[in-house]
Amino acid sequence: MKKLFDNFEEFVGGSLFIGMFIVLVMQIFSRQFLNQPLVWSEELAKLIFIYVGLFGVTACIKDNSHVAIDFFVQKLPPAFQKGIHVFNQVLILATLVTIFIISIRITGRQAPIDIVSLRISYIYMYIALPIFSLLMIFRQIHRNVKEFSIWRKTKSGVM
Template sequence: MKNSLKWVDDKFEEIFCVSLISMMAVVIFVQVIMRYVFQNSLSWSEEFARYCFIWLIYLGAGYGCRYAQHIKIEAALRLYPKSWRPYVVIFSDLLTISLAIYILISGIQLTELQLMHDKYSPAMNISMAVVNIAPPVGFALVILRQIQTVFKRIAALGADPEETEKKEA
């Protein structure tokens, strides 16, 4: 059980992101072949690719947080004394968690509205709640990954700051 949870923790975002981008590529390729070779097009392919891309973006946000690969302003961090930098980064991570919680709550409310009003996509006729649940799922992953990052950073507070910077670079 512990090994399977570790595998899910290590590979969840990767598997879904690779699957989504692969499905997008195949469907778009088939659409191009259908349009230019067979002079006919699929009515649902662009919508499917768009929804895959939406899911890819939000799952990718969690993946980026897992490896601390989101945009940050190094120049601003360098304005602080070296002894403060780890704390500033942890504070920044906590702000990210706060924003992610807000987006998670807002996304859940939006999804509930979509379910109440029974909205469906035009071409594929799927519930728009399937699309609108992507931000809450993605930002739940962001929260999880940022919490993991904060714990790693707190554990590294006693370590040599230059060694920590070398590992993060």
């Protein structure tokens, strides 16, 4: 169960990526060999792509593997580096909370509009943002709590 929890984003995001690949291969085959393009495939691939991308962002938050330009920060004393790191984490968390609040309003406005080729509401596309911003907030807090406990152990000499 812990392994599923730790690798949730990679597992589901990878599965969705394979699904998106299959949809796009079907579209290419249908268009090139059958001369009958699938009208729904482009919209479905776009919908899946949004979810795959957001799963990737969440996985990077979990692993702290986003690209960072820390050339100048590395030149500072360790106490300043920790301070800047904490400031950045708080700023990221505040941004994610803001995105969540704004995305709720945006998602609510999309309910009556349909994706014509899929015959579903645009809400399925826009609901990804509040859901994933919550998941990102959770992963951000979870990672920061782990980092803080490591810092405390290191400071007290236990580690």
